[in-house]
Amino acid sequence: MKNFRIRIKRISMIRIKYPVVVIIVIVILNSCQYDSVEELYPTVNECDTSNISYANDIWPIISENCTSCHSGAAASGNINLENYDQVKSAAESGKLLSVIKHEPGWSPMPKGANKLSDCSISKIENWVELGYPDN
Numbered sequence: 001m002k003n004f005r006i007r008i009k010r011i012s013m014i015r016i017k018y019p020v021v022v023i024i025v026i027v028i029l030n031s032c033q034y035d036s037v038e039e040l041y042p043t044v045n046e047c048d049t050s051n052i053s054y055a056n057d058i059w060p061i062i063s064e065n066c067t068s069c070h071s072g073a074a075a076s077g078n079i080n081l082e083n084y085d086q087v088k089s090a091a092e093s094g095k096l097l098s099v100i101k102h103e104p105g106w107s108p109m110p111k112g113a114n115k116l117s118d119c120s121i122s123k124i125e126n127w128v129e130l131g132y133p134d135n
């Protein structure tokens with residue numbers, strides 16, 4: 001009789017424990033949700049193409065990705081991108097956007113490297129649309 005009672009007690013404990021375990025598992029699974037910073041705070045990594053400045057936005061992209069080949073007397077493809085006037089003239093001819101956007105028929109730039117980020121391309125496009133401000 002004593003043994004029987006203990007058994008009943010055990011079974012009822014299992015019954016109580018089971019839903020508790022299920023609840024704990026559900027809570028744990030919910031806490032594993034993937035929260036990316038970009039999704040939570042969409043403005044953090046947004047590409048800001050307003051108030052484009054040649055000095056702050058365009059020149060850093062060109063000097064970092066292009067002038068290693070496009071400067072000096074032996075500039076690749078006879079394209080020099082060392083100063084504002086030269087970058088502007090490449091932009092005016094349409095070549096600048098065509099090569100960085102990898103348009104068919106143009107040698108894709110930067111040569112031998114990854115395409116510029118969408119944000120960098122948007123900034124240059126915006127600068128061209130604004131009429132190449134020297135700001």
Ligand code: HEC
Pocket residue numbers: 062065066067068069070076077079090095096099100106107108109110111112116
């Ligand atoms: C590793 C060297 C290298 C880098 C970096 C590079 N270029 Fe070039 N670029 C070349 C060469 C070489 C040519 C000549 C065409 C060819 O061989 O593809 C050229 C040609 C060009 C032309 C002329 C295309 C034509 O058909 O008239 C433009 C414009 C140009 N590059 C812009 C850029 C810009 C903008 C960047 C940076 C985003 C860049 N390049 C980065 C090597 C480079």
